[in-house]
Amino acid sequence: MTVARLTDSERDALLAxxxxxxxxxxxxxxxxxxxFADFSEAWGFMNRVALYAExxxxxxxxxxxxxxxxxxxxxxxxxxxxxxxxxxARAMETFL
Amino acid sequence: MTVARLTDSERDALLAxxxxxxxxxxxxxxxxxxxFADFSEAWGFMNRVALYAExxxxxxxxxxxxxxxxxxxxxxxxxxxxxxxxxxARAMETFL
Numbered sequence: 001m002t003v004a005r006l007t008d009s010e011r012d013a014l015l016a017x018x019x020x021x022x023x024x025x026x027x028x029x030x031x032x033x034x035x036f037a038d039f040s041e042a043w044g045f046m047n048r049v050a051l052y053a054e055x056x057x058x059x060x061x062x063x064x065x066x067x068x069x070x071x072x073x074x075x076x077x078x079x080x081x082x083x084x085x086x087x088x089a090r091a092m093e094t095f096l
Numbered sequence: 097m098t099v100a101r102l103t104d105s106e107r108d109a110l111l112a113x114x115x116x117x118x119x120x121x122x123x124x125x126x127x128x129x130x131x132f133a134d135f136s137e138a139w140g141f142m143n144r145v146a147l148y149a150e151x152x153x154x155x156x157x158x159x160x161x162x163x164x165x166x167x168x169x170x171x172x173x174x175x176x177x178x179x180x181x182x183x184x185a186r187a188m189e190t191f192l
Contacts, residue, residue, distance in 0.1 A: 039155050043146050050139050059135050065157040 005078040006086070014086050021089055029074035030081065030089060034096075036067045045069065048095040049088075058084040101174040102182070110182050117185055125170035126181060130192075132163045141165065144191040145184075154180040 006014065014030070015023060021030045036042040046062070046069060053059045061072040073089055075082035102110065110126070111119060117126045132138040142158070142165060149155045157168040169185055171178035 039146075039150060043150075047143070050135075054135060054139075059162045061159070061161040063157070063159045066155045 003075050003078040003082045003084065005075075006081045006083070011081055014081070014089070018089055018093070020093075024072065024074075028080040029072050030085060031070070031072050032089070032092075034069040034071065034092075036069070039066050042067050042069050045092075045095050049092055052088065052091050052095075056084065056088065058088060060088065099171050099174040099178045099180065101171075102177045102179070107177055110177070110185070114185055114189065116189075120168065120170075124176040125168050126177065126185060127166070127168050128185070128188075130165040130167065130188075132165070135162050138163050138165050141188075141191050145188055148184065148187050148191075152180065152184065154184060156184065 011023070011027075015021065018030075021032045023029075024031050034042070034045065036045060042064060046064065049060065049062075058075070061074070063070040071092070073085040074080065075084050107119070107123075111117065114126075117128045119125075120127050130138070130141065132141060138160060142160065145156065145158075154171070157170070159166040167188065169181040170176065171180050
């Protein structure tokens with residue numbers, strides 16, 4: 001299924017809405033590094049995201065070591081950012 | 097707490113025991129990429145590892161996207177590989 005790519009203005013609005021997120025250099029993804037008190041807290045967050053991801057059938061690229069979680073969101077079917085990434089980024093903020 | 101670094105012969109024995117694991121270029125870590133059927137299966141594996149990690153107070157560096165899990169094991173307190181990494185790698189194999 002093809003997914004609509006965000007227009008430039010939609011992307012700019014998203015970045016304005018979510019100032020903690022940065023546009024990746026190639027413009028095709030948004031990234032954020034989360035830091036927690038410890039692994040337990042980081043893993044609790046990641047589990048909530050995992051449940052969201054499975055339900056939404058949209059999955060993050062992410063790296064974890066101890067209390068740090070580095071997230072990259074992009075939509076391969078859109079060759080860039082889509083509304084799915086926007087929704088997931090917003091969901092992550094509610095899990096903090 | 098200082099943790100003993102594996103000797104060269106201990107490291108070589110570990111790599112012989114776990115042929116799916118590779119020594120990182122700098123020799124300070126072992127790495128393995130796991131591939132699963134889907135995100136659900138990957139996440140199930142990662143949760144088992146997370147419980148192990150928290151109990152052992154030794155945490156992996158890992159990257160996940162959908163069904164792929166890239167793991168790096170090293171012990172900062174040993175400036176390289178220790179028995180903790182060997183134990184965690186063995187544990188991961190039992191979770192497959």
